[in-house]
Amino acid sequence: MAQSTHPRRFAGQTAIVTGASRGIGYAVARRLVDEGAKVVITARKQEPLDDAVQRLGGHDVALAVAGRGDDPDHQSDAVARAIDTFGSADLLVNNTGINPVYGPLMQMDPDAARKIMDVNVISALRWTQAVHSAWQADHGGAIVNIASIAGLRPAPNIAFYGVSKAAVIHLTEELAWELGPGVRVNAVAPAVVKTRFATALYEGREEQVAEAYPLKRLGEPEDIGSVVAFLLSADSGWMTGQTVVVDGGVLLGGGV
Numbered sequence: 001m002a003q004s005t006h007p008r009r010f011a012g013q014t015a016i017v018t019g020a021s022r023g024i025g026y027a028v029a030r031r032l033v034d035e036g037a038k039v040v041i042t043a044r045k046q047e048p049l050d051d052a053v054q055r056l057g058g059h060d061v062a063l064a065v066a067g068r069g070d071d072p073d074h075q076s077d078a079v080a081r082a083i084d085t086f087g088s089a090d091l092l093v094n095n096t097g098i099n100p101v102y103g104p105l106m107q108m109d110p111d112a113a114r115k116i117m118d119v120n121v122i123s124a125l126r127w128t129q130a131v132h133s134a135w136q137a138d139h140g141g142a143i144v145n146i147a148s149i150a151g152l153r154p155a156p157n158i159a160f161y162g163v164s165k166a167a168v169i170h171l172t173e174e175l176a177w178e179l180g181p182g183v184r185v186n187a188v189a190p191a192v193v194k195t196r197f198a199t200a201l202y203e204g205r206e207e208q209v210a211e212a213y214p215l216k217r218l219g220e221p222e223d224i225g226s227v228v229a230f231l232l233s234a235d236s237g238w239m240t241g242q243t244v245v246v247d248g249g250v251l252l253g254g255g256v
C-alpha cells in the first residue's frame, strides 16, 4: 500500500463515522485512517461495509458495524465495540442522512417528514449521547455533524430535507454550548457532492450544474473529508458550534 503523505493528527484516536460504506462518510473515514486514526464505520448493508473495511486497510484500522442509523441498540453496540476493539471513542462524525422524497411541501407525507427528522436529526443527538456517556464525558473529544447548504437557504423540492439540515446546524450550536470545554462540536454544509445520494441533482448535466459554481466543478467526497478532518483535529482547537460551508462558492450567488 502507498504511504500516506498526510500528517498523522489522529494517531492513538478512534473515530466513529456513520453511513461510511461509500460517499462522504467513506472519504472521511479514508482521510482519518490516512492520518493515523482507527475507525468504526456504519451503514445498513454488511457487504459494502466489509468491502470498505478492506479498502481502508483491514481489521487493524477499521471495524464495520452494520445497522440502521436511527436504531438505539445499533448506536450503543457500535460505541461499545469501538471502545472494546480500539480502546476509545474520541471522535464522532454524524454523517448518515436521508432524503427519500422529492416535491413540494404541500404534498409532503408527514410520516416521511418524521422519518427524515429521526434519521437526520434525532439520530445525531442519540449518537452524541451514546459516545458522550461512554467516553467523551470523561476523556473529551470532537464531533462533526454533516449538514447541507439546503439547511442555510430554501431548497425547493427537497425542502423538508433542508428543514432537517437547518435543525442539524442549530443542534450543533446547542451541543457546542453544552459539551464545552471538553468536547468541540462543529458541522460542515456541503453543496452538491458527486455521490450516489446526489446523483439526481447532476446526472447527465454535470457541466451545466457546475456552471453556477465559481470553482466550476461539483464537489468530490474528498473535498468534504479534508474539512471534516480539520474540524476534528487540534488545528481547529478554538472552534466550536460552527458550520463550515464547503460549496465551491455556489452560495455566493451573483453573476449577471
Ligand SMILES: NC(=O)c1ccc[n+]([C@@H]2O[C@H](COP(=O)([O-])OP(=O)(O)OC[C@H]3O[C@@H](n4cnc5c(N)ncnc54)[C@H](OP(=O)(O)O)[C@@H]3O)[C@@H](O)[C@H]2O)c1
Residues within 6 Å of the ligand: 018, 019, 020, 021, 022, 023, 024, 025, 042, 043, 044, 045, 046, 048, 067, 068, 069, 070, 095, 096, 097, 098, 119, 146, 147, 148, 149, 189, 190, 191, 192, 193, 194, 195, 196, 197, 198
Ligand atoms: N452528496 C451531496 O451532494 C450532499 C450534499 C450535502 C449534504 N450531504 C449529506 O452528506 C451525508 C452523506 O451523504 P452521501 O452523499 O455521502 O450519501 P451516499 O453516498 O448515498 O452514502 C450514504 C451512506 O450512508 C449509509 N446509509 C444510508 N441510509 C442509512 C441509514 N438509514 N442508516 C445507516 N446508514 C445509512 C449508506 O449505506 P447503506 O445504504 O448500506 O445504509 C452509505 O454508506 C448525508 O447526511 C447527506 O445529507 C450530501
